[in-house]
Amino acid sequence: MARNKNEPKLALTRERILDEAVAFADVHGVDALVMRKLAEQLGAGTMSLYNHVANKDEMIEGMVDVVSGEIDHPADGDEWRSAMRASAASAHAVLVSHKWAAAEWTRRRPGPNRLRYMDAILRTLTEAGLRPEVVYHGYHAITMHIVGFTIQELGYLDMPIGVDLEDLAAGFLGGLETSNMPHLAQHVRDHAGDDDHGDEFSWLLDLILDGLERSSRA
Amino acid sequence: MARNKNEPKLALTRERILDEAVAFADVHGVDALVMRKLAEQLGAGTMSLYNHVANKDEMIEGMVDVVSGEIDHPADGDEWRSAMRASAASAHAVLVSHKWAAAEWTRRRPGPNRLRYMDAILRTLTEAGLRPEVVYHGYHAITMHIVGFTIQELGYLDMPIGVDLEDLAAGFLGGLETSNMPHLAQHVRDHAGDDDHGDEFSWLLDLILDGLERSSRA
DNA sequence: TATCTGTTGCGTACGTCGTACGTTATAGGT
DNA sequence: ACCTATAACGTACGACGTACGCAACAGATA
Numbered sequence: 077m078a079r080n081k082n083e084p085k086l087a088l089t090r091e092r093i094l095d096e097a098v099a100f101a102d103v104h105g106v107d108a109l110v111m112r113k114l115a116e117q118l119g120a121g122t123m124s125l126y127n128h129v130a131n132k133d134e135m136i137e138g139m140v141d142v143v144s145g146e147i148d149h150p151a152d153g154d155e156w157r158s159a160m161r162a163s164a165a166s167a168h169a170v171l172v173s174h175k176w177a178a179a180e181w182t183r184r185r186p187g188p189n190r191l192r193y194m195d196a197i198l199r200t201l202t203e204a205g206l207r208p209e210v211v212y213h214g215y216h217a218i219t220m221h222i223v224g225f226t227i228q229e230l231g232y233l234d235m236p237i238g239v240d241l242e243d244l245a246a247g248f249l250g251g252l253e254t255s256n257m258p259h260l261a262q263h264v265r266d267h268a269g270d271d272d273h274g275d276e277f278s279w280l281l282d283l284i285l286d287g288l289e290r291s292s293r294a
Numbered sequence: 295m296a297r298n299k300n301e302p303k304l305a306l307t308r309e310r311i312l313d314e315a316v317a318f319a320d321v322h323g324v325d326a327l328v329m330r331k332l333a334e335q336l337g338a339g340t341m342s343l344y345n346h347v348a349n350k351d352e353m354i355e356g357m358v359d360v361v362s363g364e365i366d367h368p369a370d371g372d373e374w375r376s377a378m379r380a381s382a383a384s385a386h387a388v389l390v391s392h393k394w395a396a397a398e399w400t401r402r403r404p405g406p407n408r409l410r411y412m413d414a415i416l417r418t419l420t421e422a423g424l425r426p427e428v429v430y431h432g433y434h435a436i437t438m439h440i441v442g443f444t445i446q447e448l449g450y451l452d453m454p455i456g457v458d459l460e461d462l463a464a465g466f467l468g469g470l471e472t473s474n475m476p477h478l479a480q481h482v483r484d485h486a487g488d489d490d491h492g493d494e495f496s497w498l499l500d501l502i503l504d505g506l507e508r509s510s511r512a
Numbered sequence: 513t514a515t516c517t518g519t520t521g522c523g524t525a526c527g528t529c530g531t532a533c534g535t536t537a538t539a540g541g542t
Numbered sequence: 543a544c545c546t547a548t549a550a551c552g553t554a555c556g557a558c559g560t561a562c563g564c565a566a567c568a569g570a571t572a
Contacts, residue, residue, distance in 0.1 A: 088520075111559065121522040123560075128520090132559065179401060182445045191475060198477035212484050216446060217498050224442025227400045228434060257409060259416035266430050280435050283505040291501065306549075329530065339551040341531075346549090350530065 088120050090128040094138045098174065101139065106176035109136075136180060141187030143177045146170045149196040156204030157285045163197070164222050164281055171226045178226045194219075210292040217284050225277055306338050308346040312356045316392065319357065324394035327354075354398055359405030361395045364388045367414040374422030375503045381415070382440050382499055389444045396444045412437075428510040435502050443495055450485065 086092060096118055101109050111132060115122040129135040148166035150159035171178045186194065197218065201211040252261040270276070314336055319327050329350060333340040347353040366384035368377035389396045404412065415436065419429040470479040488494070 110557080112557090123523080123562095124521045126560075182400075182449060183397060188473075191470070191473070191478060194481075195470075195475035195478040198481050202477055202480075208484075212481065212488075213494055213497055213501075215481060216443070216494065217501065220442040220446055220498075221438065224438040224445075225434070227442075228438055231400060252409070252413075255406075255409070257413035259420055260409060260413040262420075263412075263416050263430065263433065266426075270430075276431055276434065279431055280438075283431075283435065283509065284501065287501040287505045328528085330528090341533095341552080342550045344531075 086119075088118065088124055088128060090138070093118065093125055093128055094135070094142050097135060098139050098142055101176045102174055106136070106180065137184045137187055140177060140180050140184050141189045143170060143174050144187065144190035144193055147193055149193060150200040156200055156206075157282075157289065159200055160197070160218065160285060161278060161281060163200075164218065165278065167193075167222045168226055168277055171223065172230070175230050178223050178230060181223050182227070206288065206292040210288055214284075214288040217288070218281075221281055221284055225280065229277075306336065306342055306346060308356070311336065311343055311346055312353070312360050315353060316357050316360055319394045320392055324354070324398065351402075355402045355405055358395060358398050358402050359407045361388060361392050361399075362405065362408035362411055365411055367411060368418040374418055374424075375500075375507070377418055378415070378436065378503060379496060379499060381418075382436065383496065385411075385440045386444055386495055389441065390448070393448050396441050396448060399441050400445070424506065424510040428506055432502075432506040435506070436499075439499055439502055443498065447495075 093114070097109060097114055100114060100117060111125060112122045115125055118125075125135075129138065147170050148163055150156075150163040152159075154162075171181070194215075198211065198215055201214050206214060249261050249264060252258075252264065311332070315327060315332055318332060318335060329343060330340045333343055336343075343353075347356065365388050366381055368374075368381040370377075372380070389399070412433075416429065416433055419432050424432060467479050467482060470476075470482065
């Protein structure tokens, strides 16, 4: 091989593979992620990848962990709700920027970065002085909100694929009205007038955080 | 073919295919669901299935809709929170009984049964007299809770595959303690002592419902 | 320098999957 | 008795993950 001669040709590394895989999935989606194509993108043979990842599933676990590493942990000194809001907003932004990641998040084992992130959230809730059961339930509620909300939001955003949203909604709505689903039709109409999903994300997060605070004092 | 003679051999039907596919996925998981195997189970040729379903993806959409049809809608006369609690409990039970369904729920387009279910929830919130923004956000919060919580719960339950939970937790915990993640370690320990996930499901649901009620009155 | 050893890269090949396509069988209308 | 639409089926193809065996190389030992 032309090592450090005319052709530099970066050495294959687990990190380089994961980064490239994340970038590829960001553009083409995780379904289009194929080992042959990924290797080609890296200028390597397909099977060379398997020197650094055990198999495709394990590689995707690694990709999710790379994404986990981009999330800001809650800050130490702040009031617990502000700290959680900031960290949740960061997680939300990260998951939105890697649209495939939220769905994978729910089905893959956590890697080291994600474990650290989990610990940081639990630490924040614990040191806020919340009652232990509230920490326990609250952790589930918060993480569920972050990824659950994002999945729903991205699922909705996926619907208009290069189609005029108005046309799509109109056709969709026609079917709903004639099928006697007026409330759903209204909801779809509401969606059309609501472009700021970040707002809804924090509105619902606050509902949860305030509920936890209140419940812990009770 | 031996039609109505000695060999009865049920006619192939979209409904029969979907029911069999749901049953198969319930037992073996959705990843093991393969067209050839499914056809064999139905006593049919593989390609015969394609006379009744467009392709595998569309078939899975249909499977999710079959599952959607099993969920009880919120009852009409009851106080809105009781009605929602009952319906959410039904949805939770259905999704737990078809363990593959929650993950598919988030990535497939809704079919007719699910659209009707969506409409029923929106109707309940609207007729409860909640403010329109609260209906809008509340719908998202409630549906997110139902499927998000269930996904997390099932993901957790999946971990001990025929392994003694204690052993697994012990090994896992060892790694966490030595990695300086005491809060996560404590959380895992808490999980071990908590077998009633249904309780947590409704505790968190109540937190959301009460938050919506309060927010709508404000 | 010469040899040995472990690691990384790679090409080939196999088994599994979804499904396109062309053909056959059957049922219902005339 | 014929015609036509639909369901059933077998074969075959391309895409995919990856097992396997070999080649190229780096560093250690002498």
